[in-house]
Amino acid sequence: MTKEDLRRKVWTRLKLAGVLSFPGSERRVPNFAGYERAADLLSELTLWKRAKSIKISADAPQISLRRRALREGKTLYVPVPRLRGHQCFVEIDPEKLGKQALRAVSVSGALRLGRLVAPHQLQPIDLIICGSVAVTRQGARLGVGGGYSDLEYAILRKEGKIREYTPILTTVHPLQIIEDRVPMRAHDVPVDFLVTPDHVIAAPSLHPRPRGILWDLLAEDRIRAIPALQRGRPEARSAPTPRQL
Numbered sequence: 043m044t045k046e047d048l049r050r051k052v053w054t055r056l057k058l059a060g061v062l063s064f065p066g067s068e069r070r071v072p073n074f075a076g077y078e079r080a081a082d083l084l085s086e087l088t089l090w091k092r093a094k095s096i097k098i099s100a101d102a103p104q105i106s107l108r109r110r111a112l113r114e115g116k117t118l119y120v121p122v123p124r125l126r127g128h129q130c131f132v133e134i135d136p137e138k139l140g141k142q143a144l145r146a147v148s149v150s151g152a153l154r155l156g157r158l159v160a161p162h163q164l165q166p167i168d169l170i171i172c173g174s175v176a177v178t179r180q181g182a183r184l185g186v187g188g189g190y191s192d193l194e195y196a197i198l199r200k201e202g203k204i205r206e207y208t209p210i211l212t213t214v215h216p217l218q219i220i221e222d223r224v225p226m227r228a229h230d231v232p233v234d235f236l237v238t239p240d241h242v243i244a245a246p247s248l249h250p251r252p253r254g255i256l257w258d259l260l261a262e263d264r265i266r267a268i269p270a271l272q273r274g275r276p277e278a279r280s281a282p283t284p285r286q287l
Contacts (some may be wrong), residue, residue: 101173
């Protein structure tokens with residue numbers, strides 16, 4: 043099955059089971075019933091408790107984790123949709139925002155109250171939490187298909203804000219865990235832990251992480267559309283080759 047086949051399989055499965063909350067699942071990370079319990083379970087992990095700086099996706103089912111991070115005084119980083127602009131992350135510092143911090147858990151609130159920062163301006167990231175459409179117990183992950191989560195990782199890895207062993211977690215409904223083989227390419231970022239409303243599942247490290255931006259796999263129009271990709275871009279890639287001419 044292709045990645046798109048697997049996404050549609052999961053979206054249909056969740057819809058038929060009646061475990062979706064607004065705004066549903068089609069073409070998005072599913073807002074599954076029980077995401078609050080999954081957040082509670084994840085926040086009991088030592089990885090969470092020790093983390094001071096966390097990158098959390100802007101997806102709907104991760105809102106409880108964004109809220110909890112701010113309540114606990116952690117610095118929160120949320121990506122700007124589609125990584126628009128050179129300052130493509132929002133830094134939300136609860137010490138600076140005070141009582142207004144909890145209004146920054148939505149995308150609109152984060153953009154209104156947070157501080158836009160370029161990738162090289164982030165603090166080192168202690169923990170990554172991403173939204174997923176489907177995952178396997180071996181750590182393979184499928185997002186919506188835009189590739190932005192993988193690009194966020196690659197950009198921050200290149201800037202030294204993410205290390206080789208920075209933990210990556212996702213919260214999902216049990217029906218999002220699939221047994222099918224997920225075709226993982228060199229740029230695809232795996233997860234270390236899957237957290238459902240009832241269980242924490244440690245994934246074995248079967249899939250290598252990209253060590254930075256894999257320029258050869260990026261289309262020229264994608265590079266032009268994301269300003270952050272142009273920082274430190276290899277000169278050889280920006281110049282046309284004889285064959286291209």
